[in-house]
Amino acid sequence: MKAFVLEKYGSPLRDVEMPIPAPEAHEVLVRMVGSGVNPADDRFRSGEFKAIFPTRLPKVMGGEFAGEVIEAGAAVTDMAVGDHVYGYVDLTTTGTFSEFVVVDAAAMAPVPESVSFVEAAGLPVAALTTWQGLVEMGKVAKGQTVLIHGGTGGVGSFAIQFAKHLGCTVATTVSTANIEAAHQLGADIVIDYRRDDLAQRLADTPVDLVLDSQGGATLQASLGVLRPGGTVIGISGPPDPAFARRVGVNPIIRLVIRALSARTRRRARALGVNYRFLFIRPDSAALRRIARLVDDQVLRPITDRVLPFDQTPQALADVLAGGTRGKVLVTTDPKSVTSRG
Numbered sequence: 001m002k003a004f005v006l007e008k009y010g011s012p013l014r015d016v017e018m019p020i021p022a023p024e025a026h027e028v029l030v031r032m033v034g035s036g037v038n039p040a041d042d043r044f045r046s047g048e049f050k051a052i053f054p055t056r057l058p059k060v061m062g063g064e065f066a067g068e069v070i071e072a073g074a075a076v077t078d079m080a081v082g083d084h085v086y087g088y089v090d091l092t093t094t095g096t097f098s099e100f101v102v103v104d105a106a107a108m109a110p111v112p113e114s115v116s117f118v119e120a121a122g123l124p125v126a127a128l129t130t131w132q133g134l135v136e137m138g139k140v141a142k143g144q145t146v147l148i149h150g151g152t153g154g155v156g157s158f159a160i161q162f163a164k165h166l167g168c169t170v171a172t173t174v175s176t177a178n179i180e181a182a183h184q185l186g187a188d189i190v191i192d193y194r195r196d197d198l199a200q201r202l203a204d205t206p207v208d209l210v211l212d213s214q215g216g217a218t219l220q221a222s223l224g225v226l227r228p229g230g231t232v233i234g235i236s237g238p239p240d241p242a243f244a245r246r247v248g249v250n251p252i253i254r255l256v257i258r259a260l261s262a263r264t265r266r267r268a269r270a271l272g273v274n275y276r277f278l279f280i281r282p283d284s285a286a287l288r289r290i291a292r293l294v295d296d297q298v299l300r301p302i303t304d305r306v307l308p309f310d311q312t313p314q315a316l317a318d319v320l321a322g323g324t325r326g327k328v329l330v331t332t333d334p335k336s337v338t339s340r341g
């Protein structure tokens with residue numbers, strides 16, 4: 001089978017031929033039809049995560065997929081040969097940029113029936129970020145105001161829909177070209193991140209929760225628009241001590257992580273607000289709930305383009321170049337390619 005692997009941090013992905021892997025008892029072998037391409041794939045490639053998530057290279061890259069079950073391990077009871085599934089795999093395990101993928105059964109769920117196989121491949125990362133960020137960590141409630149940065153990106157375009165479904169007022173930041181698209185997704189307040197001043201635009205709208213995909217100056221500005229007791233959930237960093245405890249890094253990395261977020265946490269405390277870092281985890285139960293919401297027409301996947309699987313490095317370059325709306329996907333099914341085929 002063909003797969004895209006990382007052999008050395010900082011190197012480009014390389015396509016290689018390798019044997020089809022065999023599933024262990026708790027695993028499932030899936031024929032990949034679609035895989036989502038994410039900025040995290042490049043951050044991993046560059047070595048940004050290597051201290052936090054030590055991983056043996058070479059490694060097949062890619063984090064999310066949809067495909068068909070070819071073989072289920074002996075201990076797998078809820079997936080069978082022929083099932084259509086989608087999922088998100090941990091960064092450190094073998095990835096999804098591969099014609100066949102071995103995945104832990106606990107990382108996948110049946111695909112939503114109302115969308116194509118390939119569209120389903122773009123859901124897991126956005127859906128889990130939204131679920132784990134807004135619901136599990138943020139505990140947002142109906143009537144609250146949520147600020148979602150990058151509202152037409154892969155995560156943002158899903159998070160806006162989800163926050164509206166939860167009954168929130170949604171503010172979002174986008175570039176000028178995407179203002180109308182953000183309104184169409186349901187955002188109530190759309191802020192041009194290049195032209196508008198965030199604090200000014202939200203002066204009369206104190207925010208309960210921010211989902212921050214940008215870090216840096218955007219994160220610092222976000223702390224300032226929260227109501228007292230509000231929370232910024234950062235998904236681009238900096239990582240915080242609670243995250244270090246969860247992933248169980250060594251004491252030196254724990255100190256580094258503490259130092260990386262010290263300024264942000266100090267500023268949050270001074271303002272009477274909270275900062276928390278989220279790094280998503282595989283979660284089959286959440287994917288099942290998301291599939292139901294997609295089939296109930298509450299949420300829809302937003303796909304920017306679908307490239308052939310052999311153009312995976314180009315797909316990653318497209319994501320990094322910016323200006324995409326929703327997800328960039330790759331597919332092994334030539335009929336599902338939508339551009340640059």
Ligand SMILES: NC(=O)c1ccc[n+]([C@@H]2O[C@H](COP(=O)([O-])OP(=O)(O)OC[C@H]3O[C@@H](n4cnc5c(N)ncnc54)[C@H](OP(=O)(O)O)[C@@H]3O)[C@@H](O)[C@H]2O)c1
Nearest residue numbers: 039040150152153154155173175193213235278279280323
């Ligand atoms: N920690 C986690 O578990 C986790 C999970 C998922 C994603 N992430 C991270 O979250 C980030 C976003 O992921 P994604 O998949 O949504 O990426 P994406 O599809 O590339 O979207 C990024 C969005 O950010 C917007 N943007 C760029 N500069 C901005 C700024 N200064 N202010 C506000 N918005 C800005 C872009 O808008 P324009 O194109 O209109 O300029 C684009 O819509 C990435 O860094 C990714 O690694 C982390």
